Amino acid sequence: MQKTQVIVGLGSCGVAAGAGKIYETLKSLKNADKLDFELKKTSCVGMCFREPLVEVIDENGSFLYGEVTDDIAVEIVQQHVIGFNPVRDYIVKADLFETPDKDFFAGQIKIALRNCGYIDPESIEEYEARNGYKAIKMVAEKGLTHEAVILTILDSGLRGRGGGGFSTGMKWRFARNNASAEKYIICNADEGDPGAFMDRSLIEGDPHSVLEGMIIGAYAIGATGGIIYCRAEYPLAIKRLEIALKQARTKGYLGKNILGIEGFNFDIYVKEGAGAFVCGEETALIASIEGERGMPRKRPPFPAEKGLWGKPSNINNVETFANVPYIVLNGAGSFNKYGTEKSKGTKVFALAGKIKHGGLVEVPMGITIREIIFKLGGGIQKNKEFKAVQLGGPSGGCIPKHLIDTQVDYDQVNATGAIMGSGGMVVMDETTCMVDMARFFLDFTQKESCGKCTFCRIGTKRMLEILIRITEGKGEDGDIEKLEDLAQQIKDSSLCGLGQTAPNPVLTALKYFRHEFEAHIYDKKCPALNCKPLLTYTILPNKCTGCRVCAIKCPVQAISGEKKLPHLISQETCIKCGDCYSRCKFEAITVS
Amino acid sequence: MRVQRLALQLDKNKIAEEVDLNLLNPLIEKYKGKKGNLIPLLQGAQHIYGFIPDSVFRKISDETGVSLSDMYGVATFYAQFRLKPAGKHIIKVCHGTACHVQNATAISEALKEALGVEEGETTPDKMFTLESVACLGCCSLAPVMMIGENDTHGKLTGASAVKVVKDIKTKEIEHG
Secondary structure, eight states: OOOEEEEEEOSHHHHHTTHHHHHHHHHHHHHHTTOOEEEEEEOOOSOGGGOSOEEEEETTEEEEEOSOOHHHHHHIIIIIIITOOOOGGGEEEESSSOOTTHHHHHTOOOSTTTTTTTSOTTOHHHHHHTTTTHHHHHHHHHTOOHHHHHHHHHHHTOBOTTTTOOBHHHHHHHHHHSOOSOOEEEEEEOOOSTTOOHHHHHHHHOHHHHHHHHHHHHHHHTOSEEEEEEOTTOHHHHHHHHHHHHHHHHTTSSBSSGGGOTTOOBEEEEEEOOSOGGGGSHHHHHHHHTTSOOOOOOSSSOTTTSOGGGSOEEEEEHHHHHHHHHHHHHOTHHHHTSBOSSSBSEEEEEEEESBSSOEEEEEETTOBHHIIIIIISOSBGGGOOEEEEEESGGGSEEEEGGGTTOBSOHHHHHHTTOOOTTSEEEEEETTSOHHHHHHHHHHHHHHHOOSOSHIIIIIHHHHHHHHHHHHTTOOOTTHHHHHHHHHHHHHHHOSSHHHHHTTHHHHHHHHHHHHHHHHHHHSOOOTTSOOGGGOOEEEOTTTOOOOOHHHHHOTTOOEEOOTTSOOEEOTTTOOOOOHHHHHOSSOOEEEO | OGGGHHHHHOOTTOOOOOOOGGGGHHHHHHHTTOTTOHHHHHHHHHHHHSSOOHHHHHHHHHHHOOOHHHHHHHHHHSTTOOSSOOOSEEEEEEOSHHHHHTTHHHHHHHHHHHHTOOTTOBOTTSOEEEEEESOOSOGGGOSOEEETTTEEEOSOOHHHHHHHHHHHHHHHHHTO
16 A cells, blocks of 8 residues: 655745744654654645645545644644545545535646655656656657657647747757757746746746746747746746756756767756846847846847857747647647637736635646636636726736636737736736826836836836826826827837837726726826725714824824824825724725 | 846945955855866855955956956846845845745735845844845745745745744844
């Protein structure tokens, strides 16, 4: 009989939720009583909303416990591991019976995330045990040509998962056709898009699938060197990549004459980014690897002709590479059987914001946004009203409620004005102000603009100033038109994707929520009650107990009144900081 | 925009920092003459000193031949590099989209008030530096902050964030 396994999810979000401590608790329990079970680590299974997660696998299958505390961990060991009696109250997923969270997994098809949460990411053996490195071995054993590999990827319909959506097979073919003794294959893991964490989870959970994808890509295009450009903000991902690289070298998946393929010499190293969103743009990324300021260059020449160090280079995103071994091993049909006519396969999304089940999901293309948010995601927190969903981060836009049945497909999403992006999906409810969101994104792109193109450098600044003015209640007639005019000019006159797409969040907000802008400008009101300068705080005399807490804490002494009698806020003095509102225990203060 | 940071860094009254430049030797040895070495050199230097002092710029420039202006250009372009000493604990409050929607501003405001510093500043006792970052990638636990390299805290409120910081401070005082 196999030993019972106890597996703790130790991805970044698990650790943030306290999984490290749970692991230590389990370890000390095991050691103290010399218990006979196997304690293992894995990464994120995507169920971030139930972290910390502990999985117990015994002869009856798998039982996943969610929101585990120290006490629950003790209970799991005593009742389940020793007593063979699963503690049903805390189980969020099980093979044996149904759980309330089953919908989170029911709609998913895991290709890129096939191993995330199922293997120890620091063990190459566990990756190999789940068909790992079988694809590159198959290429070597069958003697598949470069062209055959490229054709498989072309047939699969795989498109760039970083957001661009360009055909991966085509990209590889371009790089293949540029003859050079030196070529590079680069993995873009500079996931700078705020609100997205697919790449982090993927690398933390299954680094070898990315490496294998790169090795296959290197074989296909004839690359001599590989680089993974990873954000410095992801220390755990970098650590696991380094471990994986070492293991792959020891096993001969990297190095000289890989797997006996004569002349196939290839190795990969990790390059740490230094914190610049624009480096997600491929020419800026190349400049950064070369040790320069990460400023985009003119295309053409495209990296496939003249990239890193002037040599042909191919850049793909983490998720794109993670799909490659699966496609090569199982054939193009295993991938393109999912999806729509022009968008094949699956896509990973990071669900965040005002959604009940925030986490990582992989769904077939063609699924509607409604299904993702309300079925997998469980709907909106506190059952509030859904307002919009933001896709594509600072380069994307929001999709409003009436378009929630839009299918997840590159072209359909583009038609709404948003973009597929890398897969960040931030859900907003009635309390989110769309003008404030537009300001938030412009603030981000304005700070991250590299400064090369005038329209992007100064135009975003001017747009931001207007948006700040509007959220402060100082908006003027004509501001909306100015925003639209500037947006068009920035789009037309910027060199790279950052500038060309920077106005998108504002444009989609104007397209679908123009009335909110108008309410701010003409009525000096924020319908979502979010923009503080536009709010009025008043005390309800019938609810106020005269406890004086708000009056004492008010930073500008705007609240007056006798003890145990209703108080009053002086609207002239009030600076609308909202302190009284958050302090009042009797709900006696209202905002309008 | 990124070019603006230049002006902010030209602090004429900066006190000369005394650092042991010999610590740099192995780093320079490792990267000298390699192409694309500038960012790893600066990252390594910051790893040693916690920030990049003037004298370090000069030494690297002297020994590798990279011009000071090139180095300064790179150091001021990337958000990661610090030209001023930081506190023992660096608090990074996430201001990604998900955290913004979940009111990350309140976290920053509460910490500013509790520590008595503005964003980017260090407390007088050199214990904490308060920073804001674009995204830590723990979006489903928003709002999030990270202290140091791997101590991440999620689902915060202003009060709970302040408590985390105060607990660290108490520990520091206890351990002298």
